[in-house]
Amino acid sequence: MGKSFWLAKSEPFKYPWAQLVADKRTAWEGVRNFEARNNLRAMKKGDLVLFYHSNEGKEIVGIAKVAKEAYADPTATEGDWSVVDLAPLKPLRAPVSLAAIKADKQLANMSLLRRSRLSVVPVTSAEFERILTLGSTQL
16 A cells, blocks of 8 residues: 555644754644544554644645654643654645635645644545645655
């Protein structure tokens, strides 16, 4: 089975793309939603992740990859929560805005739009390729 694709949201004032690039790798911690946690647990090493700036910007700005599969979230004081390690792969040449995603018929069923409250959602390979096209980016 091939790679899976995902989208992970981060508020830029908390953890922007530039910080992931500077850190070279980070634990994607603090997810406290069961569906998003299960998405983290489904991620496999090498899967590709669209990095989305939420609240401010509201745009996909880069591509990361899963560097380490799910393990216990060290920031969790109670409950069964997980993290994965993400590493930056490449910035998008042109960020892809939420408005552009909403306006694109090929992205109408994207989980980002249908499950907008979730911080980690799956992305189909067709959606991933479309985002790369809109972002003038090739892998």
